[in-house]
Amino acid sequence: MALNRNGADALKFPILIGDIGGTNARFAILIDAYAEPKLFPVVQTADFPNIDEAIQADVLDKTSIQPKSAVLAVAGPIDGDEIDLTNCPWVVRPKQMIESLGIEEIIVLNDFEAQALAISSLKEGSRTQIGGGIVREGASRAVLGPGTGLGVAGLVRARNMWIPVAGEGGHVDLGPRTDRDYQIWPHLKTIEGRVSGEQVLCGRGLVNLYNAVCAVRSDESVHSTPAEITEAAVNQKDEAAVETVDLFATYLGRLAGDIALIFMARGGVFIGGGIFQRIIPILKQDHIRAAFEDKAPHSALMAEIPLYVVTEPLAALAGLAAFSRSPRFFGLETNGRRWVA
Template sequence: MSTTRDAADALKFPILIGDIGGTNARFALLLDAFAEPKTFPVVQTADFPTLDAAIQTAVLDKTSIQPKSAVLAVAGPVDGDEIDLTNSPWVVRPRQLIAELGLEDVIVLNDFEAQALAISSLPEKSREAIGGGVPHEGASRAVLGPGTGLGVAGLVRARRMWIPVAGEGGHIDLGPRTARDIAIWPHLKTIEGRVSAEQVLCGRGLVNLYDAICAVESKEPVFTTPAEITEAAINKRDAQASEAVELFAVYLGRVAGDIALVFMARGGVFIGGGIFQRIIPILKAATIREAFEDKAPHRALLAEIPLYVVTEPLAALAGLATFARTPRFFGLETTGRRWTAA
């Protein structure tokens, strides 16, 4: 049954933690409060009809450990007993997970709440600075990440707790700034006439941007997937692919600057997501940093805010594990998002 138990209530170990995106699902088991998460191979959501089947095959069939609790982060808004993923046909049904998998307690969060939890304690070895700026201790932070979609979340400090702030910030408007942008924009695929950040800054967004550049150049598109475009850009095999990746980074820097202003993120803005990590080697840090800071009349403010790339590939799982060990340290509202066995 769904309950109004406080997030500070301790979860029973072992705890299953899961980061479920539109394309990939990542799972781990946390045996106790001191153990490092025991991770399992990443699986693709398209390979399983349901989340329950994925957990059974990818985790439970591979271990004799029976988890008693689960903390899951999903790519979509958490609302009600049936939770639809934004970019996947999976529907998360916590009551069914309890009934079929023998769990006693299930908490479901937004996937970028998990990313926000991760940046509460992300070590220096798991991040790489882009440009200058000095983080303010205890100041708000923000995270965004292009993947199957564009996730955005904030992290604020209050009452000696870190409080993640989830939302759908990836769907803010993205507009043209330069003459090149103005040439490209009419060729971008829109949603009801609108270019949102996610229409450009995610996997399918990179394809959208590449196709638009080809249209401007009167070239027939050669590539159809984000992986093909990034590979061609990394190896300098295609001018349009190279420009698409360069502009992708610039637009992401612009949006990161916007998010920094929204959250007054003096603690830093963190960019996650596999797409950005793959293209880092060919990007010009100064160009991204300039796009991040170019926020008149607040350029001086942005120059003081650190911008980081998250280099830890399992950051969301690390964030979930941090929360699962010590939920009392986080101001995470779980009313309507926590279910317990009857």
């Protein structure tokens, strides 16, 4: 059953940690509080009917270590004993997992809560700053990242603890600002008539944007996947792809500025996600920074807030590991999200 317990309760080692997105699932085991995570191969969610079989095949069948606890981050809201992923047909059933996998205790978090946990202690070499700004220690932080969907979370400091704030911020409205935007917007696919952040700023959103750019340019849409578009842009093979990636980065900077204002993130805003990491070589950082700061009447305030690209490829697992080692350092509410045998 789900327990009303505090997130500061210690977990029993070994601990299975997992970052489950719409396309990929990544797993590792923490032997104890001092060990580095033992990583396992990345799993394609489409290759398995459910998370139980993925864990069995990818982890338990490949090690003699039997996890006693599990901390899992999933891409979707957590509500009840059956947790649906937003962009994946998997349904996470912790009670069933306890019975079938022999795990004594399971905590399930939102995937961007895990990203927020990670940015509480992200090392200098795991991030790249875009533009200026100075970190105010102890101030709120925020993270967003385009992947299969668009994740957003905040991180606030209170009572000597970091407290992650999850939500569905990727589904806020995204509107046109420039003349070029007004040309492009009528060609974007909508959800019930609206363009959300996730309709543009994720994998399928990149394809949506590319098709709209091609329509405005009267070009043929020759690419059908995010990887094809980013590869064509990075290698300067396709002018429409180049413009698409530039606009994608600008719009992401614009939304990152909105998130900075919502959380008053003077500790920094962090952009994660594999898509953004792939386009770093061709990013026009001045465009991103200008879009981030263009928040009249608070442009001066925005100029003081640092913006980072997260370059650590396994940031979510790092965040889960940090929490699993020392839950008492994080004000993570686990009521309704923690199950025991």
